[in-house]
Amino acid sequence: MIKFLLKGLMRDRSRSLFPVLTVFIGVFLAVFFYSFMNGVLEDMVRSTAHYQTGHLRIMTQAYAKEANQNPNDLAFIGVAKLLDVLNEKYPELIWTPRIKFGGLLDIPDEEGETKTQGPVSGMALDLFSSSSVEVRLLKVKEAIMRGRMPKEAGEILIADEFAKKLQVSPGDTATLISSTMYGSMAMTNYKIAGTVQFGVSAMDRGTIFADISDIQVALDMPDTAGEILGFFPDDIYHEKQAPMVAAAFNQEFKDSDNPFSPQMGTLPEESGLTDYLGLIDSMSIIIIVIFVLAMSIVLWNAGLMGSLRRYGEIGVRMAIGEARGHIYKTLILESVSIGIFGSVLGTLAGVAVSYLMQMYGLNFGFLFKNSALMISSVYRAQVTVGSFVIGFAPGIISTVLGTAIAGIGIYKRQTSQLFKELEV
Amino acid sequence: MVEGKLIQTEKLVKIYPMGSSQITALDQVNLVFQAAEFAGLVGPSGSGKTTLLNIIGSLDAPTSGSVEVLGGKIENLSHREAAALRNRSIGFIFQTYNLLPVYTAYENVEFPLLLLKIPAPQRKKMAMDALDWVGLADRAGSRPSQLSGGESQRVAIARAIVKKPELVLADEPTANLDAKNSHHIMKTMVHLNESLQTTFIFATHDEKVMRYLKRKISLDDGRVEKDEIIKPEVGK
Ligand SMILES: Nc1ncnc2c1ncn2[C@@H]1O[C@H](COP(=O)(O)OP(=O)(O)OP(=O)(O)O)[C@@H](O)[C@H]1O
Ligand SMILES: [Mg+2]
Numbered sequence: 001m002i003k004f005l006l007k008g009l010m011r012d013r014s015r016s017l018f019p020v021l022t023v024f025i026g027v028f029l030a031v032f033f034y035s036f037m038n039g040v041l042e043d044m045v046r047s048t049a050h051y052q053t054g055h056l057r058i059m060t061q062a063y064a065k066e067a068n069q070n071p072n073d074l075a076f077i078g079v080a081k082l083l084d085v086l087n088e089k090y091p092e093l094i095w096t097p098r099i100k101f102g103g104l105l106d107i108p109d110e111e112g113e114t115k116t117q118g119p120v121s122g123m124a125l126d127l128f129s130s131s132s133v134e135v136r137l138l139k140v141k142e143a144i145m146r147g148r149m150p151k152e153a154g155e156i157l158i159a160d161e162f163a164k165k166l167q168v169s170p171g172d173t174a175t176l177i178s179s180t181m182y183g184s185m186a187m188t189n190y191k192i193a194g195t196v197q198f199g200v201s202a203m204d205r206g207t208i209f210a211d212i213s214d215i216q217v218a219l220d221m222p223d224t225a226g227e228i229l230g231f232f233p234d235d236i237y238h239e240k241q242a243p244m245v246a247a248a249f250n251q252e253f254k255d256s257d258n259p260f261s262p263q264m265g266t267l268p269e270e271s272g273l274t275d276y277l278g279l280i281d282s283m284s285i286i287i288i289v290i291f292v293l294a295m296s297i298v299l300w301n302a303g304l305m306g307s308l309r310r311y312g313e314i315g316v317r318m319a320i321g322e323a324r325g326h327i328y329k330t331l332i333l334e335s336v337s338i339g340i341f342g343s344v345l346g347t348l349a350g351v352a353v354s355y356l357m358q359m360y361g362l363n364f365g366f367l368f369k370n371s372a373l374m375i376s377s378v379y380r381a382q383v384t385v386g387s388f389v390i391g392f393a394p395g396i397i398s399t400v401l402g403t404a405i406a407g408i409g410i411y412k413r414q415t416s417q418l419f420k421e422l423e424v
Numbered sequence: 425m426v427e428g429k430l431i432q433t434e435k436l437v438k439i440y441p442m443g444s445s446q447i448t449a450l451d452q453v454n455l456v457f458q459a460a461e462f463a464g465l466v467g468p469s470g471s472g473k474t475t476l477l478n479i480i481g482s483l484d485a486p487t488s489g490s491v492e493v494l495g496g497k498i499e500n501l502s503h504r505e506a507a508a509l510r511n512r513s514i515g516f517i518f519q520t521y522n523l524l525p526v527y528t529a530y531e532n533v534e535f536p537l538l539l540l541k542i543p544a545p546q547r548k549k550m551a552m553d554a555l556d557w558v559g560l561a562d563r564a565g566s567r568p569s570q571l572s573g574g575e576s577q578r579v580a581i582a583r584a585i586v587k588k589p590e591l592v593l594a595d596e597p598t599a600n601l602d603a604k605n606s607h608h609i610m611k612t613m614v615h616l617n618e619s620l621q622t623t624f625i626f627a628t629h630d631e632k633v634m635r636y637l638k639r640k641i642s643l644d645d646g647r648v649e650k651d652e653i654i655k656p657e658v659g660k
C-alpha cells in the first residue's frame with residue numbers, strides 16, 4: 001500500500017511538488033535563520049570575551065564600579081602574587097592581566113611639532129612573552145595589516161584605520177599623552193611596529209595596542225593591572241564551571257569592606273549579555289512557533305486544494321470499499337513522506353548554505369560603523385546540532401498538521417452521494 | 425458461488441427531503457435477487473434506479489423497510505462495516521469509468537486487492553487474470569489517459585470483478601460508449617456472469633444493454649411496475 005501511495009505521489013506533481021517545495025523553503029529558512037543567529041551570537045560572545053571581559057574577569061571593587069571609564073587610579077596592585085595564586089588554585093584556566101587606558105596620540109613631524117593628533121583608547125596586554133595567550137586568542141599576528149609584531153619595549157601596534165587617519169606608518173614615532181595612576185601627566189614616545197585590523201568595529205577605530213610592561217612603566221603602574229582575565233583553554237565559555245570558580249574566588253578574596261580587594265565576575269555578568277542571550281532564546285522559540293503555524297496554514301490550504309482535485313479519486317476509493325479512516329490514514333502517510341522529504345532537503349540546503357557562510361562570512365561591517373558592540377563586521381553562521389533539528393521536526397509536524405485538518409473533509413462526505421458525484 | 429438468495433428488499437422506501445416537501449424515490453420495493461443473476465433496472469429518468477443500486481450497494485441507507493445483502497441488513501451497517509462489505513463482495517461500474525488517473529490499468533485493477541491485503545504474488549496473478557478476462561492484458565502498463573472510452577470501461581470492469589465479488593452493480597455502464605464498445609463490454613460481462621457466477625445488476629435506459637438481460641425490472645416513480653424473466657435476444 002505504501003508503495004502504491006508513493007507511486008501516486010511521484011506521478012502527480014501537484015500532489016507532491018508544491019507541498020515539498022513549501023516544506024523545503026520553510027525548513028530551509030528556519031535552519032538558515034537558526035544557524036545565522038547562532039553564528040552572530042557565538043561571535044558576539046567570543047568577541048566580548050576576547051576584547052572585553054574574558055570568560056572570567058577580576059577587578060578591584062572600586063575599579064569595577066566605573067570600569068567603562070578605565071579608572072586606573074583604582075587598579076589592582078600586586079598582580080604577580082595574585083597570578084601565582086590563580087595559577088595554583090585554578091590551573092584549568094589561563095590568567096592574563098590587561099590595562100585599558102585613554103589619552104591623546106600625537107604624531108610629530110621632523111621638527112618634533114605636532115603633525116596630527118587624535119584621542120586614543122589603548123589596550124595593554126601581553127604581546128612579548130613567547131607563550132602569550134593573548135597573541136593566540138586575539139589572533140594578533142593574523143590581524144597585522146602592515147608592519148610587524150612589536151618585538152621590544154617601546155613598540156606598539158595601532159589600528160590600521162586610525163593609522164591612516166593620523167597619517168602614520170610602521171616605523172614612525174607616536175607620542176602617547178595620558179595620565180599616570182596617580183594623576184600626573186604621562187608622555188611617552190613609541191615606535192609604531194605595525195598596524196592591525198581585527199574585524200570588530202569597536203576595536204578597529206581609535207585604538208592602540210601595547211605590551212603591558214610598557215604601559216606599566218608609562219603610567220606608573222608597577223605590578224598593577226586594571227583587570228585580570230581568565231580564559232578557558234578551548235576558548236569556549238563554560239556556563240557551569242565559570243560561576244563556580246567566580247564564587248569560590250569571591251568567597252576567599254573579596255572583602256566587601258575593602259574597595260581595593262579583588263572580585264571576580266563571569267562573562268555574562270560582566271558584559272550584560274545575560275538578558276540578551278535569554279531574548280535570543282525566546283526569539284528562536286517564537287520563530288519556530290510562527291513557522292509551524294504559517295506553514296501548517298499554507299499546507300492546510302494546499303491539502304484542501306489537493307482534496308478538491310482528488311474528490312473523484314477519494315469517492316471511487318470509498319465506493320470500492322476503502323473505509324474513510326483508511327483514506328484519512330493514507331493521506332497522513334503521504335504527508336509524512338512529503339514532510340520527511342521536504343525537511344531532509346530543506347535541512348541539507350539550510351545547513352549547506354549556513355556552512356558556506358560559516359566558512360566565508362558575509363561582510364556587514366558598514367552596518368556597525370559607529371557601534372560599540374563587540375560584534376564582528378563579518379557575519380558567519382554557525383552550524384550546530386541544533387541546525388539539523390530545528391527545521392526537521394517543525395517541517396514534518398506542519399505538513400502532517402496541515403493535511404490532518406484538510407483531510408477532515410473526508411469524514412463529512414456522504415457515501416450516499418457518491419454515485420451522483422461520480423456520474424457527473 | 426453463493427447458492428440461492430443473494431439480495432432481498434422488503435417494503436423498501438427511500439424518501440428524500442426537498443425543502444418543505446419530500447420526494448419518494450423508492451416506494452414499497454419488494455425484490456429478491458438470486459445468485460448469478462444478470463438483471464437490469466430500467467425505467468424513465470428519476471424513476472429510482474440509481475437510488476436502488478445505491479442502497480443495495482450499501483452506499484445509502486433506506487428510509488424504511490429492510491434490505492438484506494449477502495445475509496446482512498444494510499440498514500444496520502456502520503460506515504466501516506459497509507465499506508468492508510463493498511470491499512469484499514461488491515464491485516461497482518460507473519458511467520464515467522472513474523479510473524484513478526495517476527495509476528496504470530494494472531494498478532487500478534490491483535487496488536481493490538491491496539485493500540484486501542492479498543499477498544503480492546497472488547495479487548499480481550489475479551490482476552493480470554482480470555485484465556485478461558476483459559481482453560486488455562497487453563495494456564496493463566497504460567494510464568487511463570492513454571486508453572479509449574471502451575478500454576477504460578473494460579479496465580473498470582476488471583477492477584470491479586478482480587476480487588471475484590458476489591455482486592456487481594453497474595449504473596449506466598454504456599452511456600458514454602458507442603454501439604460497438606457497448607456490445608463488447610456487455611459480452612464481456614455476460615461471459616463473466618456465466619464463468620464466475622457473478623450476479624450483475626444494471627441500471628440503464630440503453631436498448632443495447634437490455635438485449636443482454638436475463639431479467640428486466642421496470643421501475644416507475646419508485647415502484648416496481650414489471651419484473652420479467654426474459655430470454656436474452658443476443659446469443660453468447
Ligand atoms: N440526494 C437526493 N436528494 C433529493 N432527491 C434525490 C436525491 N437523489 C435522488 N433524488 C430524487 O430521487 C428520484 C430518483 O432518483 P434516481 O437518481 O434514483 O433516478 P434514476 O432512475 O437513476 O434516474 P436517471 O435515469 O436519470 O439516472 C429523483 O426524483 C431524484 O430527483
Ligand atoms: Mg441514475
